[in-house]
Amino acid sequence: MALTESSLIERYFRSGGAQRPDVALGIGDDAAILSPPAGCELIVTTDTLVAGVHFLPAAPAAAVGHRALAVNLSDLAAMGARPAWALLALTLPEAREDWLAEFSAGLGALAREHRVALVGGDTTQGPLCITVQLIGFAPPGLALRRGGAQVGDVLFVSGSPGDAAAGLALEEQRLTVPDTARDYLRERFLLPSPRVALGERLRDYARACIDVSDGLLGDAGKLAHASGVAAEIAFEALPVSEELCAALGDERARFLALSGGDDYELCFAVAPVRVPELLAQLPPERWGYTRIGALVPGSGARVLRGGTVMEFSHSGYQHFS
Ligand code: ADP
Ligand code: MG
Numbered sequence: 001m002a003l004t005e006s007s008l009i010e011r012y013f014r015s016g017g018a019q020r021p022d023v024a025l026g027i028g029d030d031a032a033i034l035s036p037p038a039g040c041e042l043i044v045t046t047d048t049l050v051a052g053v054h055f056l057p058a059a060p061a062a063a064v065g066h067r068a069l070a071v072n073l074s075d076l077a078a079m080g081a082r083p084a085w086a087l088l089a090l091t092l093p094e095a096r097e098d099w100l101a102e103f104s105a106g107l108g109a110l111a112r113e114h115r116v117a118l119v120g121g122d123t124t125q126g127p128l129c130i131t132v133q134l135i136g137f138a139p140p141g142l143a144l145r146r147g148g149a150q151v152g153d154v155l156f157v158s159g160s161p162g163d164a165a166a167g168l169a170l171e172e173q174r175l176t177v178p179d180t181a182r183d184y185l186r187e188r189f190l191l192p193s194p195r196v197a198l199g200e201r202l203r204d205y206a207r208a209c210i211d212v213s214d215g216l217l218g219d220a221g222k223l224a225h226a227s228g229v230a231a232e233i234a235f236e237a238l239p240v241s242e243e244l245c246a247a248l249g250d251e252r253a254r255f256l257a258l259s260g261g262d263d264y265e266l267c268f269a270v271a272p273v274r275v276p277e278l279l280a281q282l283p284p285e286r287w288g289y290t291r292i293g294a295l296v297p298g299s300g301a302r303v304l305r306g307g308t309v310m311e312f313s314h315s316g317y318q319h320f321s
Contacts, residue, residue, distance in 0.1 A: 003095040016107060040137040042136070046072065046134070061103040061106065070110060072132045083136040086111060090130055092123070146223050147228070148208040153207055155269055161212055161239070164262035192262065198288075206270055212266065214261050215260055216267060220233060224301055231294075238257045238290075238292060239290040
């Protein structure tokens, strides 16, 4: 690499994230020294993005930087944790300064938005691959888990799932949509907004929570499985954006809301007695979440339409035709 590793780190990563007083020693030494708040549990996660697998090699570098942190923020949000510190392991085929500048700007902006400090990492040469590790806090015993939902709990989802999958289809030119919807859907795919503030607030209300990254139906099924119950989702209740409906029509939009990936929304279960307070304290129209169903006896996740269980064929529903 023309640019030395240390000047690359200095230029693009040294001061990219938030400045935090609990970072006793950040980037520059052999390891970072961090001071967790007294009495908190550390909540820790990591996610890897491989070029060509998790993002398109030609994707805007700022969006790749944003995504590398966003996927980890979404995992901590699902745990109800407050994010604090990130590490970045970066494998690059070459040190392209234009790419690095955009990548670090995208990652840094999201880090500052959520008060995350970049405290270290590793930089190596090889096929483009990005791993972020994220560390956050929660009060002891209060982090949210997938397990814990009970029969009768109400199931909610944040945001409007399906948008990101449509945005990806646009990027890959598998879909054409009206101009009015295009920018919105592309942005929903390229720049996901992890629900960090909602996740933290849900510690007081949710009995179980998962982030929706692989499709709402599948991820609701994972929450149900971990809780030893089944999830029942009402097709009519699925929150779909105006833009997604404009692009696909109401019917296909709802199918995509169930199966599409990359949403980075939260799906959570709340005991019925806690629902009135949830709705009062975190007004759904302000916090952006919707009641979609309930937890019932049994296993798996199913969708009801007009009270009847819907059948899905695995041979594939044609979302984009
Ligand atoms: P060492 O060889 O001792 O591991 P490095 O040269 O890999 O040291 O890293 C020097 C410093 O820069 C360390 O503090 C490390 O955490 C940090 N660092 C390296 N790469 C990155 C990166 N991509 N992002 C953030 N910090 C990094
Ligand atoms: Mg190193």
